[in-house]
Amino acid sequence: xxxxxxxxxxxxxxxxxxxxxxxxxxxxxxxxxxxxxxxxxxxxxxxxxxxxxxxxxxxxxxxxxxxxxxxxxxxxxxxxxxxxxxxxxxxxxxxxxxxxxxxxxxxxxxxxxxxxxxxxxxxxxxxxxxxxxxxxxxxxxxxxxxxxxxxxxxxxxxxxxxxxxxxxxxxxxxxxxxxxxxxxxxxxxxxxxxxxxxxxxxxxxxxxxxxxxxxxxxxxxxxxxxxxxxxxxxxxxxxx
Amino acid sequence: xxxxxxxxxxxxxxxxxxxxxxxxxxxxxxxxxxxxxxxxxxxxxxxxxxxxxxxxxxxxxxxxxxxxxxxxxxxxxxxxxxxxxxxxxxxxxxxxxxxxxxxxxxxxxxxxxxxxxxxxxxxxxxxxxxxxxxxxxxxxxxxxxxxxxxxxxxxxxxxxxxxxxxxxxxxxxxxxxxxxxxxxxxxxxxxxxxxxxxxxxxxxxxxxxxxxxxxxxxxxxxxxxxxxxxxxxxxxxxxx
DNA sequence: TAACGGTAAGTTGTTAACAACTTACTGATT
DNA sequence: AATCAGTAAGTTGTTAACAACTTACCGTTA
Numbered sequence: 001x002x003x004x005x006x007x008x009x010x011x012x013x014x015x016x017x018x019x020x021x022x023x024x025x026x027x028x029x030x031x032x033x034x035x036x037x038x039x040x041x042x043x044x045x046x047x048x049x050x051x052x053x054x055x056x057x058x059x060x061x062x063x064x065x066x067x068x069x070x071x072x073x074x075x076x077x078x079x080x081x082x083x084x085x086x087x088x089x090x091x092x093x094x095x096x097x098x099x100x101x102x103x104x105x106x107x108x109x110x111x112x113x114x115x116x117x118x119x120x121x122x123x124x125x126x127x128x129x130x131x132x133x134x135x136x137x138x139x140x141x142x143x144x145x146x147x148x149x150x151x152x153x154x155x156x157x158x159x160x161x162x163x164x165x166x167x168x169x170x171x172x173x174x175x176x177x178x179x180x181x182x183x184x185x186x187x188x189x190x191x192x193x194x195x196x197x198x199x200x201x202x203x204x205x206x207x208x209x210x211x212x213x214x215x216x217x218x219x220x221x222x223x224x225x226x227x228x229x230x231x232x233x234x235x236x237x238x239x240x
Numbered sequence: 241x242x243x244x245x246x247x248x249x250x251x252x253x254x255x256x257x258x259x260x261x262x263x264x265x266x267x268x269x270x271x272x273x274x275x276x277x278x279x280x281x282x283x284x285x286x287x288x289x290x291x292x293x294x295x296x297x298x299x300x301x302x303x304x305x306x307x308x309x310x311x312x313x314x315x316x317x318x319x320x321x322x323x324x325x326x327x328x329x330x331x332x333x334x335x336x337x338x339x340x341x342x343x344x345x346x347x348x349x350x351x352x353x354x355x356x357x358x359x360x361x362x363x364x365x366x367x368x369x370x371x372x373x374x375x376x377x378x379x380x381x382x383x384x385x386x387x388x389x390x391x392x393x394x395x396x397x398x399x400x401x402x403x404x405x406x407x408x409x410x411x412x413x414x415x416x417x418x419x420x421x422x423x424x425x426x427x428x429x430x431x432x433x434x435x436x437x438x439x440x441x442x443x444x445x446x447x448x449x450x451x452x453x454x455x456x457x458x459x460x461x462x463x464x465x466x467x468x469x470x471x472x473x474x475x476x477x478x479x480x
Numbered sequence: 481t482a483a484c485g486g487t488a489a490g491t492t493g494t495t496a497a498c499a500a501c502t503t504a505c506t507g508a509t510t
Numbered sequence: 511a512a513t514c515a516g517t518a519a520g521t522t523g524t525t526a527a528c529a530a531c532t533t534a535c536c537g538t539t540a
Binding site (some may be wrong): 010021066072098101102105159163164168178 | 263312403
């Protein structure tokens with residue numbers, strides 16, 4: 001039916017967000033506050049204080065804190081409350097060792113499954129990233145960095161793999177990369193062309209090259225991160 | 241001080257569980273009920289019904305359901321409640337594809353980090369597993385299977401990797417392997433010697449052999465699982 | 481007959497109050 | 511001075527009640 005067709009087409013453009021729960025809103029805002037460094041590591045996150053600040057009751061706040069613990073941004077101790085996690089050199093080592101393994105896995109699947117729309121979006125993100133780096137818009141650039149890598153995971157069409165990224169890796173990596181980039185703005189420059197090359201390998205459906213590029217990109221990024229954030233400490237070279 | 245020494249030694253043996261939260265108790269019991277098949281896929285899990293059944297209020301039940309969703313055992317939909325997940329052929333494919341990658345990763349680390357105590361415990365578990373298989377004690381055997389693989393992840397000393405196992409893989413795999421083994425008791429027999437060989441490679445600190453054995457073990461197990469549970473459907477061979 | 485509006489039952493989302501626990505402080509005791 | 515019991519303040523864990531939403535049912539209308 002023609003009527004139906006136009007109706008569903010119209011509806012598709014409408015109503016992107018049907019209305020979310022308070023817990024989700026609190027979760028998103030709180031995650032952003034922590035990632036952007038407005039709550040420092042060690043800072044106590046009292047449920048009642050947060051509830052008042054966000055204008056909700058403690059229930060949704062509790063839910064959000066539980067999820068943020070899963071993401072590694074906070075630590076909740078029974079009867080002792082939640083604190084913002086400090087990300088140690090060991091944490092970064094674990095995060096990147098696992099990330100390299102999973103993102104190689106992801107990009108190899110993505111080579112075969114990525115859609116034209118996703119490749120187009122990646123190109124947009126790479127361009128916007130280059131522009132943000134140029135303008136020294138650090139926060140914006142890191143957001144785009146995260147989106148680029150998220151697109152790779154998403155293109156892999158593997159729900160559990162994607163969940164590893166969003167629930168286990170992303171938030172802590174986001175927080176750490178941002179704080180590092182604010183301290184050392186030279187971190188991001190090499191990433192621009194590397195992202196572009198990874199996208200190119202995906203478009204060319206070159207599986208081995210894509211995996212190799214992701215590997216090199218992440219190892220290089222890891223090296224730069226630990227060099228500026230943990231120099232002096234035994235930074236621990238990662239084994240191949 | 242000698243007094244202190246003996247005191248701490250005594251305390252270490254005491255109080256293994258200082259008292260847990262209601263949410264955790266509900267979580268453990270509910271997970272067990274689902275894994276053991278007392279709640280079938282599609283079964284609605286109403287918060288108030290569960291609260292009454294466990295003798296607690298809805299709060300702890302809600303927390304438990306959120307965690308079980310993370311583990312993949314239930315699906316919670318906003319304002320529509322929770323249902324027990326059905327594990328599809330695609331789910332098993334995803335689970336094992338990711339599991340093979342992660343468990344290879346885990347065992348390669350474990351080769352270098354496993355302790356004598358852990359090797360000893362593995363030997364116990366392998367023996368008990370063989371015995372349970374012999375006695376056709378299926379449920380007990382599958383519990384021990386899960387413990388064996390959990391020990392590998394634990395020995396890898398990688399908190400996020402271990403979290404992948406406990407939060408993302410274990411519960412669904414446990415549920416599926418148990419239901420499969422109850423239907424086809426021949427599934428488990430080959431695992432006994434394979435477990436033993438993996439333990440042997442760990443003890444011998446033979447990294448490549450351990451990884452290869454884990455790979456073969458899991459691919460073989462996957463083949464047997466899909467053969468009996470999804471024969472007819474396009475089971476999808478896993479790429480190497 | 482099929483589509484529509486209204487309503488009732490039952491569910492989840494959220495709140496506010498109470499119970500249990502942790503922590504820091506105070507003052508007595510050795 | 512150091513240790514310890516007692517206590518008070520503040521936190522989280524849990525509960526029960528209320529609000530918002532989903533769903534199914536039922537009679538009406540075209």
